[in-house]
Amino acid sequence: MEPDVKDLRGRERFRVKQKLSGSFGAAEVTLIDVAEEGAQVEHAQPLRLATKGRLWFKRADVSVSLHAFVVWSRLSKTPNEFGKYLYRSGLRFDEGAGNFPQTMQVLTDYGVIERDDESLNRKRKRIEEREQDKAGKPIVRQVATESDISPDQVLLIQHARARLKENFDEAHKWYSRAYFALRDGRTASSAELMKYPEDVLAVWEYLERSVPLATIKRVFDQGSGRNR
Known part of the structure; x- marks a missing residue:
């Protein structure tokens, strides 16, 4: 299988500028960054690898609900402003992105997220x-x-x-x-x-x-x- 150069598209990530909270399964999460194929979230309780769930969050008239699973998860090396160590996990969407790219554009227009050109x-x-x-x-x-x-x-x-x-x-x-x-x-x-x-x-x-x-x-x- 000889790959095509056009397939080598960088995974554009958008960092969250304004606090964006939601849930993944039963866990409350805060989004750190998002991409068309997944998201990075922060949470208080550990998540096991391969855990499946629905990622949900809402901002103004924008609501997102996508099936995802945990690709990686680790405890942060530094505490937050309250002295608590939180977990960070990478989620991969387990279904087609659908209209999520358009949703990301709306969130960008609202100033909630911005392109992370350096990621x-x-x-x-x-x-x-x-x-x-x-x-x-x-x-x-x-x-x-x-x-x-x-x-x-x-x-x-x-x-x-x-x-x-x-x-x-x-x-x-x-x-x-x-x-x-x-x-x-x-x-x-x-x-x-x-x-x-x-x-x-x-x-x-x-x-x-x-x-x-x-x-x-x-x-x-x-x-x-x-x-x-």
């Missing part, structure tokens, strides 16, 4: 710094065993794989993004990562690179073994 540059810089750091160290290869992979991670990977299997165009899009990002990398580690199968790279990019490629490959291999 992709910051992400690319962090990835490049990590790759450069790895390139200067001896490579220690570790093969994840089944006990090394949490059930939540397995469920997350399986869910992503099933979705992309059902949507060829979407799978091609995520593979293309991973392919070009790695192809344009400046370190030996990028070439090493490109050796992974296309479906593994697609899931890796779909999950915002929150799960190591080796872990995704291991889960794929385990699933293939059970189906024999």
